[in-house]
Amino acid sequence: MTERIEGHGGELALAALRAYGVREMFTLSGGHVFPLYDAAHKTDFPIYDVRHEQSAVFAAEAVAKLQRRPGLAVLTAGPGVTNGISGLTSAFFNASPVLVLGGRAPQFRWGSGSLQEMDHLPLVAPVTKHAETVFSADDIPRAVAAALTTALTPHRGPVFLDFPLEAVFSVGDAELPAGPQLSPLEADPDEVARAAALVAGAARPVIIAGSDVWTGDAVDELRAAAEALTVPVFTNGMGRGALPPEHPLAFAKARRVALSNADVVVVIGTPLDFRLSFGDFGEAQVVHIVDAPSQRAGHVQPAAAPAGDLRGILTALAEHPGDRVDHDDWVAQLRTAEDAAKARDAEEMAAETDPIRPARIYGELRKVLARDAVTIGDGGDFVSYAGRYLEPAQPGTWLDPGPYGCLGTGMGYAMGARVTHPDRQVCVLMGDGAAGFSLMDVESLARQKLPVVIVVGNNGIWGLEKHPMRAMYGYDVAADLQPELRYDQVVGALGGAGETVAKAADLGPALQRAFDAGVPYLINVLTDPADAYPRSSNLA
Ligand SMILES: Cc1ncc(C[n+]2csc(CCOP(=O)(O)OP(=O)(O)O)c2C)c(N)n1
Ligand SMILES: [Mg+2]
Secondary structure, three states, rough: OOEEEEEEHHHHHHHHHHHOOOEEEEEEEEEHHHHHHHHHHHHHOOOEEEEHHHHHHHHHHHHHHHHHHOOOEOOOOOOOHHHHHHHHHHHHHHHOOOEEEEEEEEOOOOOOOOOOOOOHHHHHHHHOOEEEEEOOOOHHHHHHHHHHHHHHHHOOOOOEEEHHHHHHOOEEEOOOOOOOOOOOOOOOOHHHHHHHHHHHHHHHHHHEOOOHHHHHHOHHHHHHHHHOOOOEOOOOOOHHHOOOOOOOOOOOOOOHHHHHHEEEEEEEEEOOOOHHHHHOOOEEEEEEEOOHHHHHHOOOOOOEEOOOHHHHHHHHOOOOOOOOOOOOHHHHHHHHHHHHHHHHHHHHHHHOOOOOOOHHHHHHHHOOOOOEEEEEEEOHHHHHHHHHOEEEEEEEOOOOOOOOOOOOOOOHHHHHHOOOOOOOEEEEEEEHHHHHHHHHHHHHHHOOOOOEEEEEOOEEEEEHHHHHHHHOOOOOOOOOOOOOOHHHHHHHHHHOEEEOOHHHHHHHHHHHHHHHHHOOOEEEEHHHOOOOOOOOHHHO
């Protein structure tokens, strides 16, 4: 039995969105999208609003990443949509199922010069899986359902629809969409068998698992495959925490030793991009396991590249019937390297320096973070350190901007994380430069009672640019910020609270106050501008 729905365009859209599991919208007001607000308001569908559209899209992306369901941003016509484009592009690079619904000038007088009359599609098409204008209210549920099916189908990604004014304001009727019905794509069994034989027969195999393992709900299968074949596992992106740090096959620090000695590198659910030296691991053979054929790399020729449902592929790996080489010595060798690197890190994380070095901030943070805390990185060097010193204990708790590397995700990701996990610690690690992109959205967080902790590594510079520029030219320009600026006072003025910390011994108590505050709280840590992240050791 199909159900029919009636109402204005906003109501029809919302009915379809609910059927697909969308549970809130992130937005910044504009008259072109009022019917969507009207529909939400009348049915208690949560609306979170922001001070810049980029934050709405980043918040929607955080929901999509953390909850593995569609996230929704509603943006008004013209500048609302264009301000959201960096967010859409980040979602595209991250394969996040984000839907952006845009307002649009009226179609019936298109070309006459209506306010904000522009065609968004050519702008968003290259950074979405699907972009479409829906010209009638009756057609909105179908279009929403089709767009969300596309967004959720691996390889996932953002989609865009816009509704001309008269379409979204007029009344129509349609069939209620049934909701997502996705059938997993089965990988070619011969390719899977080839991959399994390569891993099982390798002397020194390594797994690198990325975001799609989490998004594709294949974390258990990853662990089973790694355990069955005794393969050490490194992770990146949303894959971090897929194996808990105490797992005997979980590695983070021994990456250089592992990759320079491996004979087979198995990269799962992440592209062979700059983070993974473009898939060039010297003599090692590469097995690239991806969730869709479109994700096979064009620039390298892997020894095997199964494409399809990651759960199925990893289960087949775990159940590989052939011979298995013993990898115990290899694992032990890496464990020695890992332990040595951890001991060095521990020293740095405890160092009593003046000014404070970023490592110490992470040392203190590790003492107060719960295992399920969500940590968010938005910045340059300060966030590279976060990647190095923080060890997510669970998957789905670490949000970095991904390979697009867009500064400004901070407050939007924080909003999405707080909405997703009302009772967990949410902590943003932010460069002082990065803070400039989104700190105004502390107002949105404070007003809507969404407390988060923000730790700013305040070195007074665009560190990740200043140090390399000096190294390259012997001087730098456009790389300085105001030293010791009081970002905590900004947050105080916006309805939150905070403090400045200049001494390492004050970090611990400040963090306690921050997590107890119940409002957005910024700890402005004055860090050493001379400290530069050692890039050459940053392999991923
Ligand atoms: C939107 C955007 N603009 C510019 C850059 C280039 N960029 C990358 S890191 C960085 C410096 C970040 O400085 P800060 O946030 O203060 O962190 P720090 O490196 O000082 O720790 C810049 C400007 C970028 N990645 N994204
Ligand atoms: Mg800085």
